[in-house]
Amino acid sequence: QKEVEQDPGPLSVPEGAIVSLNCTYSNSAFQYFMWYRQYSRKGPELLMYTYSSGNKEDGRFTAQVDKSSKYISLFIRDSQPSDSATYLCAMSAGGGNKLTFGTGTQLKVEL
């Protein structure tokens, strides 16, 4: 079993839809959680960074962490075609430990 599980998609939604992206993990030592967006042939771009259970909002993006269920989510409101990319979840135990990534979910927002 992988430490981090993420549905690879592809996920296709119409413009304006609310998108929900999810990851589950098995390592209870993970304390820090990140979401990255990666466009084709580009490096990942940090979208959200959280280090506690609960919600964190930034514009159209909301990151949700449920440590008791070992489940994290990223919600995208009013999705736009420019949101079409691969979304990677990542997490670490802190203290400079390396990140463990999900496999990424490919999202396509259609006009």
Place this chain on the structure above:
Amino acid sequence: GAVVSQHPSRVICKSGTSVKIECRSLDFQATTMFWYRQFPKQSLMLMATSNEGSKATYEQGVEKDKFLINHASLTLSTLTVTSAHPEDSSFYICSARDTGTPGGDTQYFGPGTRLTVL
């Protein structure tokens, strides 16, 4: 957010030659940088952790003599692919750890370098 640059963005070389890729943190100091490799439609594969002023730590299965890493300053790490072969063709991405964030675990990524070995 923090900015990490990578150079070159694309390189094509002949088999047997060596290629150097630079990774720079532009607006913060990074004692730790990471080198990843990514194949098409796959996630990032960590190759090595680069610590300023010390030897890099390589992941299992990564040949340290083939992928030379140098982290001589707080803003620059280099990856040299020695005696490159076609199977080394890939997308190489570096990241730099920003210790200014809580837990110090946020990594900012460079734009990547596409290496093609003929």
